[in-house]
Amino acid sequence: MELLLGCGDVDPYSSDVNDLTPLLYAAIFGAPGAVGLLLESRGVNPNSLDGSGRTPLPFSASRGHGGLVNVLLRRRDTNPNLSDGNGLIAMAGHPCHLLLSEGVKV
Numbered sequence: 001m002e003l004l005l006g007c008g009d010v011d012p013y014s015s016d017v018n019d020l021t022p023l024l025y026a027a028i029f030g031a032p033g034a035v036g037l038l039l040e041s042r043g044v045n046p047n048s049l050d051g052s053g054r055t056p057l058p059f060s061a062s063r064g065h066g067g068l069v070n071v072l073l074r075r076r077d078t079n080p081n082l083s084d085g086n087g088l089i090a091m092a093g094h095p096c097h098l099l100l101s102e103g104v105k106v
Helices: 002-006 022-028 032-041 056-062 066-073 096-101
Strands: none
Touching (some): 022 032, 022 056, 056 066
């Protein structure tokens, strides 16, 4: 990931046909190192949306990636109150034990 981000012609904001960006894929697959690199080295928005209005936070939480949820929520610019295209709040319905086990203050 570091090597790719170091290339001048790699666009960390690019998306596929489903509007999934590298950040959203890293959240889906639970890769906190990749998420950290994207957010820190290129200033990628932690609230970036896919085609359905979902951000990295609900993707991470719904897949049980508590450590990644913690990484995202510790950032001041991550908004846990954003709603998706269906009007659902990012963290609504996700198990509190996942958050608490990672030390997230709820």
